[in-house]
Amino acid sequence: MSTVNMTVQIGSLKMRNPVTTGSGTFGFGSETKDLVPLDRLGAVTVKATTRERRLGNPPQRIVETASGILNAIGLQNGGIDDYLANKAPYLRGFDCPIIVNVPGENPNDFAYVVERLTAAGAADAVELNLSCPNVSHGLDYATDPQLAASVVAAVRKVTSMPVIAKLSPNVTDIRVIAKACEDAGADALSMINTVVGTAIDPRKRKFRLANITGGLSGPAVKPIALLAVWRCYNTVKIPIIGMGGIACPLDAIEFMLAGATAVACGTGNFVDPTLSLEVIDGIEKYCVENGFADVNALIGAVTAA
């Protein structure tokens, strides 16, 4: 075995390596149990869990676009009760930190779910889904610094777990939101959520998604995500979990060089559920080959061309 230190720290959350899964791209960990031993991951980030059960949007929910996909799932999930009863016990059977993604329609919703998770010990960190673009009527907390801060502050009051604010790229300047979340008490940021978009079937002259709008993910969004990470890295002091289009180990390296402390494999899991494992091994190999004894040395190590 190599001697590279792969351990990274997200607030008080210690990860054995810098790789987690993107929320909504890895279910609740059990679906791919034949393929991915959870205790190899730095952390598992599970699908969004809301206060009440949600049925989600009608199909068509996902369409394939150039180098990516558009999704409008609509946060289908069983709610916090279902998570605590049926999902958490399975996840707790592994030596792997759990990050639960939490959406909400108002700060109270966020705080309620986080409080339940905290009381039950059913998560090791929470990721606030400030910006799910597929839920109508919900305010987009990620597009306004005050609104984003209000959610972070509400959650900060009810938990000592690391609070990670997941930011949207659908803003004029993501740094403003990042700073507001840091000031409100966030321990870390994750970015980016999907890029809002749509697709049309010209033969039928219809939108291809039942929801009309969806979130673009996959390799198509990687340049947007990398820039967001680099800009925020130069703006805030808290760690960043970088994500958006990671499809191979070198993609993950790029995110770390841009300033990410950890990375998440997302849409790539749909193509290859074992991508996270490949990325973990690839990051370690990259460190060995390039003379890095500590993976943390990669963080923000990019220099001008």
Added chain:
Amino acid sequence: MINFLHGMQTYELFRFVGIRIYFGVIKKEAAQVVSVTPLSAPRHFVLTMKSAHLASHSRPGHFIAVAADTGSAILRKPFSVYTVNPDAGEISILFSVYGPTTTAMSRMLPGDSIDVLGPLGGRIFDPEPIKGIHHILVGGGYGVPPLNYLAKTIRASAPDAMVTVIIGARTANLLVGDDDLLDAGVEVIYCTDDGSAGVHGRVTDALLPLLKSDSRVYTCGPTPMMKAVGELSEAHGVDCQVSLETFMPCGVGICVGCVVKMRDGVFSRTCTDGPVYPGCEVAW
């Protein structure tokens, strides 16, 4: 029920509402292509690959997901298992060239490697080999191959089972997936929209006179056809198992993109909650 199964460490066979639950052990592998054979139907091929794992774990109704190097199209594409040869450790799939993945597959050569994930699927066909049951399999287009596998499986487990396969297509040269059915002792009825082969009409025209209280119907193919078959069976009080074909981005239950609406209002993932459902559960 499904969530409970997902949490299990071992795999078992379960039965409820007439559908078999069987999660095969999912494996990702680079299988070796044995052959890619063009069919007489235009742009249709049978691809046979070497995979001891798929050959021993696949059951009728299971599917596999193929990734090919296709440039900007990133997702895997699902294909029903067509034939299985456990002795040779080979399985085959039947496909028509439609997009970049199938184009790449049609150009593969023996010895090439093919990136496959499988077997996939949670609820699969349950032939329930009860004596005296008349098994009627109704397929159209790309829905025929999995029914071929099912028909042969029923006959292999119960050599005296009555099995009829109704195969529909727009026209005669698009009738596919009927290989070896007659040799397996299966009755085959062809239907074409233009009358160029077999019954001039829809598969439901051929199905209607066969429906009796001892019938059991299985169907796979285009959604409007399955809806018609499901509703006709239900109207005659006959159990019908439908294998839904949807766009499946991941195939393993994590993207929640392949859902269909059930009559209880729930959106069900066809990849792992299906693909086979009792027809009476689906909100067509």
